[in-house]
Amino acid sequence: MKLVYFYLLSSIVPAFHNVGAVEDKTEEIQEEEKFASACPVSLEAKKQCEEGEECPYQMNLPSLTIQLPKSFSMIEQVFKEVQNLKETVNNLKKSCQECKLQADDNQEIGRNEQQQPNKEAPEKESDNRIKELESEVNKLFSNLKDAKEEINSLHGRLEKLSLVNMNNIENYVDSKVANLTSVVNSLDGRCSSRCSNQTEQHYTSAGIQQHLIYKDCADYYKKGRKINGIYRVTPDHKNRSFEAYCDMETMDGGWTVIQRRLDGSTNFNRTWEDYKNGFGNLSREFWLGNDKIHLLTKSRDMVLRIDLEDFNGVKLYALYDQFYVANEFLKYRLHIGNYSGTAGNALHFSRHYNHDMKFFTTPDKDHDRYPSGNCGRYYSSGWWFDACLSANLNGKYYHQKYKGVFNGIYWGTWPGMANGHPNGFKQSFKRAKMMIKPKFLVS
Numbered sequence: 315m316k317l318v319y320f321y322l323l324s325s326i327v328p329a330f331h332n333v334g335a336v337e338d339k340t341e342e343i344q345e346e347e348k349f350a351s352a353c354p355v356s357l358e359a360k361k362q363c364e365e366g367e368e369c370p371y372q373m374n375l376p377s378l379t380i381q382l383p384k385s386f387s388m389i390e391q392v393f394k395e396v397q398n399l400k401e402t403v404n405n406l407k408k409s410c411q412e413c414k415l416q417a418d419d420n421q422e423i424g425r426n427e428q429q430q431p432n433k434e435a436p437e438k439e440s441d442n443r444i445k446e447l448e449s450e451v452n453k454l455f456s457n458l459k460d461a462k463e464e465i466n467s468l469h470g471r472l473e474k475l476s477l478v479n480m481n482n483i484e485n486y487v488d489s490k491v492a493n494l495t496s497v498v499n500s501l502d503g504r505c506s507s508r509c510s511n512q513t514e515q516h517y518t519s520a521g522i523q524q525h526l527i528y529k530d531c532a533d534y535y536k537k538g539r540k541i542n543g544i545y546r547v548t549p550d551h552k553n554r555s556f557e558a559y560c561d562m563e564t565m566d567g568g569w570t571v572i573q574r575r576l577d578g579s580t581n582f583n584r585t586w587e588d589y590k591n592g593f594g595n596l597s598r599e600f601w602l603g604n605d606k607i608h609l610l611t612k613s614r615d616m617v618l619r620i621d622l623e624d625f626n627g628v629k630l631y632a633l634y635d636q637f638y639v640a641n642e643f644l645k646y647r648l649h650i651g652n653y654s655g656t657a658g659n660a661l662h663f664s665r666h667y668n669h670d671m672k673f674f675t676t677p678d679k680d681h682d683r684y685p686s687g688n689c690g691r692y693y694s695s696g697w698w699f700d701a702c703l704s705a706n707l708n709g710k711y712y713h714q715k716y717k718g719v720f721n722g723i724y725w726g727t728w729p730g731m732a733n734g735h736p737n738g739f740k741q742s743f744k745r746a747k748m749m750i751k752p753k754f755l756v757s
């Protein structure tokens with residue numbers, strides 16, 4: 315539409331140019347007529363105007379028809395198409411904006427999705443932490459292992475030290491006990507000669523049984539009790555009294571018997587507890603008990619006499635000028651002194667077979683020096699085994715010679731004992747007896 319208006323104006327401009335040349339009236343009329351025939355455009359005042367007055371003029375134009383190129387007919391179509399295109403573009407733009415929004419959304423989601431690994435980051439961190447902890451634990455484990463090895467080695471050293479110390483302490487205590495018992499015995503000897511009547515009278519008037527003051531069979535013997543039999547003794551006033559068999563005939567009497575074998579009526583294959591408390595029949599075969607033996611030998615310095623008789627009627631004896639059995643804590647360790655007698659020193663046979671200073675072993679408690687097994691179990695008895703024996707008076711009672719393991723009553727220095735008989739039979743004993751007596755009474 316705007317284009318059409320432009321062409322109308324451009325055709326008017328030459329008309330105004332011609333209006334400027336009106337002054338020449340003759341020519342003007344001719345020209346007007348000419349022009350009117352050629353182009354019917356007239357310019358005239360609207361009303362009669364005075365000179366010098368500004369009057370409105372009007373211009374009449376003939377109907378105008380302009381021939382435009384054919385291609386101009388396409389303009390409307392093009393315009394329509396342009397409109398369509400514009401709409402399409404707008405639509406596209408709109409959809410594009412939606413696309414963009416979607417894309418932005420997607421990007422947002424993408425960003426969020428990209429944040430996923432960030433969410434996993436703490437997991438990675440915790441993984442690393444776990445690895446660190448694992449390595450720390452491994453370090454601690456190896457440290458612990460080292461510490462354990464160190465503790466084991468220290469433990470070994472400590473055991474050695476404690477063993478050495480224990481031996482020292484034991485020896486120290488033993489020597490002190492020996493000194494004390496010697497002093498007590500000498501005092502006791504003096505008292506028995508000067509104060510015994512007073513003591514007896516005192517106890518009698520107090521109504522206390524007289525036997526409470528008898529430490530052992532020797533005390534009874536000193537009081538004129540010279541018949542073999544069972545007497546109640548109190549070797550330590552802090553401990554209970556107990557019965558013991560007293561031999562009042564052998565070698566000036568006054569012997570407290572701690573073990574006896576004579577007929578095989580009592581089984582000597584016994585436990586630690588049995589040997590601790592004692593077992594058997596005091597009138598026949600028995601073991602007095604390690605606790606009692608300890609108390610008896612603790613209260614006085616004692617000597618030990620062993621009497622043996624074989625089935626051939628041979629009777630021999632062994633005398634040890636010291637005999638002490640330690641307490642249970644020290645595993646009833648044996649202490650023996652110098653030997654004298656006729657049966658031979660079987661308790662201290664050699665450097666390798668020595669029962670002195672050995673712990674007590676029973677079939678259920680191995681304290682012997684035989685590393686591969688229990689001597690008590692092998693030889694069916696409780697005894698102060700080395701590894702294992704040159705003497706064992708608690709062995710099995712055989713009523714005659716026997717074959718096999720040396721598990722009978724055994725005294726290694728007995729004539730023909732160690733070699734055995736040519737036919738493989740082993741010596742057995744008819745009687746065995748172990749008894750003790752205060753040293754100061756033995757000349």
Ligand SMILES: [Ca+2]
Nearest residue numbers: 680684687688
């Ligand atoms: Ca052993």
